[in-house]
Amino acid sequence: MSGFIATLERLDRRWIFLAMAIAVAGPIVYIGITGKTLPETSTPAAQAVYDAIEALPKGSRVLISYDFDPGSSGELLPMATSLVHQCAARDLKMVFIALWPLGPQMVTDTIKRVITADFPQMKEGVDYVNLGFQSGNEAVMKVMLTDFKKAFPKSEKGTATGQIPMLEGVTRVKDFPLLVTISAGYPGAKEWIQYVVSSSGGEITMVTGCTGVQTPQLFPYFPAQLRGMLGAIKGAAEYESLVNASLAPGDNSPVPPKYLEAQRRMGPQLGAHLLMVALIILGNIAFFAQRREKAQVKS
Numbered sequence: 001m002s003g004f005i006a007t008l009e010r011l012d013r014r015w016i017f018l019a020m021a022i023a024v025a026g027p028i029v030y031i032g033i034t035g036k037t038l039p040e041t042s043t044p045a046a047q048a049v050y051d052a053i054e055a056l057p058k059g060s061r062v063l064i065s066y067d068f069d070p071g072s073s074g075e076l077l078p079m080a081t082s083l084v085h086q087c088a089a090r091d092l093k094m095v096f097i098a099l100w101p102l103g104p105q106m107v108t109d110t111i112k113r114v115i116t117a118d119f120p121q122m123k124e125g126v127d128y129v130n131l132g133f134q135s136g137n138e139a140v141m142k143v144m145l146t147d148f149k150k151a152f153p154k155s156e157k158g159t160a161t162g163q164i165p166m167l168e169g170v171t172r173v174k175d176f177p178l179l180v181t182i183s184a185g186y187p188g189a190k191e192w193i194q195y196v197v198s199s200s201g202g203e204i205t206m207v208t209g210c211t212g213v214q215t216p217q218l219f220p221y222f223p224a225q226l227r228g229m230l231g232a233i234k235g236a237a238e239y240e241s242l243v244n245a246s247l248a249p250g251d252n253s254p255v256p257p258k259y260l261e262a263q264r265r266m267g268p269q270l271g272a273h274l275l276m277v278a279l280i281i282l283g284n285i286a287f288f289a290q291r292r293e294k295a296q297v298k299s
Contacts, residue, residue, distance in 0.1 A: 030267070046228070049227075053207075054246075063095050063178070066098045067187060068100060069105075081110060125164050148175070
């Protein structure tokens with residue numbers, strides 16, 4: 001044991017850096033060569049997001065709020081992509097809004113990558129619409145409780161909300177059977193729960209995809225005020241796996257890479273985490289062994 005401790009004490013930290021590089025690069029190379037991703041087992045929170053969308057009748061309207069910007073797209077864009085993919089495949093009508101200034105940019109990117117590319121039969125204003133950004137944070141949410149068209153008077157392209165066919169009959173946020181927020185912070189999922197879901201007396205069903213930092217703050221709301229939740233890239237990978245499995249073509253053709261982003265990113269993360277755990281265990285073994293040897297010497 002003393003030899004093992006001495007080896008660890010003399011270990012050049014550059015070997016640890018090399019091991020971390022291999023742990024991260026190895027899965028990337030493997031996934032790139034084989035096209036295979038790691039299997040994902042869904043947690044109840046991620047399964048609930050998928051089930052909430054599957055439960056909606058064909059043609060139902062879904063309100064999707066993009067409350068993030070490019071800085072959080074690494075975690076949130078994959079789940080937003082899978083969300084739109086599932087909604088489009090289910091023939092649901094998607095109403096996009098944003099409470100973050102750069103949210104509409106993220107909406108436009110998702111529409112191009114998913115709807116325009118894979119669902120060209122869907123028509124803007126009939127099957128989906130981007131209502132753009134509105135400033136005001138919680139104030140916008142409060143207005144939506146009583147007058148949705150006042151909160152978002154026109155679309156990103158300047159069309160009056162009252163003239164958009166798919167919004168006929170919509171007067172307030174309660175008219176949407178499902179509210180989805182892709183949230184990176186303030187304003188985001190927590191504010192939607194506090195100012196919209198709670199104020200509605202439980203009439204609004206809400207699910208969210210959020211960053212890892214937000215996830216612990218939102219767990220107390222699940223599954224009462226918050227029906228389902230995707231936490232960080234792990235939640236995105238779980239949800240992505242569910243959507244891909246349900247929409248997989250029968251001819252075993254490969255899933256497009258844009259629908260595998262979260263699962264692809266889980267490989268390097270898993271490798272890095274396993275290495276860190278192994279190093280922590282080795283460090284603790286060495287520490288206690290060293291302390292035991294010192295105690296024996298003193299005795």
